[in-house]
Amino acid sequence: MTATQSNSRLLVLLAAGALALAGCGGGGESESAESSPASPSASTVSPHDMQNQQEPPERLVIDVTIKGGEVNPTNAALEAKTNEQIVVKVNSDAADELHVHSTPEHTFKVEPQPAQQFQFTVDVPGKVDIELHNLGKTIATVQVQP
Numbered sequence: 211m212t213a214t215q216s217n218s219r220l221l222v223l224l225a226a227g228a229l230a231l232a233g234c235g236g237g238g239e240s241e242s243a244e245s246s247p248a249s250p251s252a253s254t255v256s257p258h259d260m261q262n263q264q265e266p267p268e269r270l271v272i273d274v275t276i277k278g279g280e281v282n283p284t285n286a287a288l289e290a291k292t293n294e295q296i297v298v299k300v301n302s303d304a305a306d307e308l309h310v311h312s313t314p315e316h317t318f319k320v321e322p323q324p325a326q327q328f329q330f331t332v333d334v335p336g337k338v339d340i341e342l343h344n345l346g347k348t349i350a351t352v353q354v355q356p
Contacts, residue, residue, distance in 0.1 A: 269295040272340070274349055276302035276320070281342060286350035293331050296352065298340065300326040307343040312336075312354070 270290045275282045290296055298308065301324040310316035313334040320326060320342070332338055332354045341348045 269297055270352070271297045271299065272350055274298060274300045274302075276300065276304055276306065276342070276345070278303065279345065281345060281347045281349060283349060285348055288350050288352045290332065290352050290354050292333060292335055292354055292356050294354075296330055296332065298328045298349070300328070302326065304344075306345060308340065308349075309343055310338060310340050312338040 268291065270288060272283075272286070272288070298318075300308070300320055302320050302322055304320075304322050306320040308318040308320050308328060310318075310330055310332075312330075312332040313336075316328075316330045318328040332352070335354050335356045338352045338354055339348055340350045340352065
């Protein structure tokens with residue numbers, strides 16, 4: 211066997227070994243920059259996982275400002291689904307009490323400060339009033355549907 215033939219066989223064996231190692235894939239902790247971790251193979255992700263990745267949880271966010279005795283929004287008509295998270299974000303210059311007339315009912319203490327956040331869900335369909343006790347104002351009525 212000549213040196214050229216010996217070198218050719220060595221290259222073939224090295225190439226075959228490299229391909230065999232590459233074919234095993236995923237065994238090591240490090241991945242090359244060319245791999246695409248954002249697209250896992252269908253065999254490693256269940257349909258349930260894919261559903262959760264593509265559909266963010268539904269939620270209703272209501273931004274409320276209480277300033278100088280005025281409330282914004284007032285008497286807003288909104289919609290939500292049962293067990294959907296409802297978030298009320300409040301910026302207030304006065305203390306008050308936020309009431310959610312739902313089943314179950316919820317009550318939250320509003321402080322005279324910015325960036326307060328109150329979260330709840332409603333279990334029973336129907337109209338739900340969200341109001342401020344001290345100011346006697348209805349922020350919103352949420353039509354909760356099954």
